[in-house]
Amino acid sequence: MKKILVAIAAMLITFGASAQNYKTEISVSYGALSNSQILSAVIFAAGAENPEYVLQDAKFIGPISADLYFRTNKYFSFGLSGVYQHTTAKAGVPNGAAENFECRYYTLMPGMKLHWLRTNGFNMYSKLAVGATLASMVDANDSGWFVNFQVSPIGLEFGRNFCVFAEAGFGEQGIVLGGIRIKL
Numbered sequence: 001m002k003k004i005l006v007a008i009a010a011m012l013i014t015f016g017a018s019a020q021n022y023k024t025e026i027s028v029s030y031g032a033l034s035n036s037q038i039l040s041a042v043i044f045a046a047g048a049e050n051p052e053y054v055l056q057d058a059k060f061i062g063p064i065s066a067d068l069y070f071r072t073n074k075y076f077s078f079g080l081s082g083v084y085q086h087t088t089a090k091a092g093v094p095n096g097a098a099e100n101f102e103c104r105y106y107t108l109m110p111g112m113k114l115h116w117l118r119t120n121g122f123n124m125y126s127k128l129a130v131g132a133t134l135a136s137m138v139d140a141n142d143s144g145w146f147v148n149f150q151v152s153p154i155g156l157e158f159g160r161n162f163c164v165f166a167e168a169g170f171g172e173q174g175i176v177l178g179g180i181r182i183k184l
Contacts, residue, residue, distance in 0.1 A: 027067040031174020058089040083107040102138040123157035
């Protein structure tokens with residue numbers, strides 16, 4: 001019993017000492033073609049009861065993301081991603097009256113990163129996050145929740161304490177996203 005307690009204490013001391021070498025990461029990014037943008041396009045198309053309805057003007061802001069991740073060891077980081085998006089559009093029949101659509105999306109997703117390759121000034125990783133999105137249709141005064149995610153099989157980071165990064169994948173943060181990251 002005494003040997004087991006000594007072994008556990010040694011592991012905790014080792015983990016505590018190694019955990020001090022790892023950093024907190026704060027990121028801000030902008031992406032393209034997210035789940036919510038695809039959902040907005042479907043909503044706008046489904047809202048058209050007339051087959052001659054056409055999307056006349058659509059504007060997408062976002063996905064704008066803020067991430068906070070904590071490295072727990074050499075290979076894993078765990079954290080939280082917050083994403084904001086805003087979509088506006090006009091749709092109607094040609095040369096006729098147009099309806100305005102406006103959607104806002106607020107997302108929170110806990111996630112994890114697996115760091116494949118880490119050198120001084122370069123990091124290659126994969127990310128998985130799953131959470132919930134609040135979708136708000138402004139003009140219809142309607143809102144609802146749905147499950148959302150981000151899967152980024154490849155992420156590249158360049159820099160030491162101040163980094164630039166890019167990710168490719170699929171989900172609420174987009175099929176591609178890029179931004180800046182600060183390590184504390």
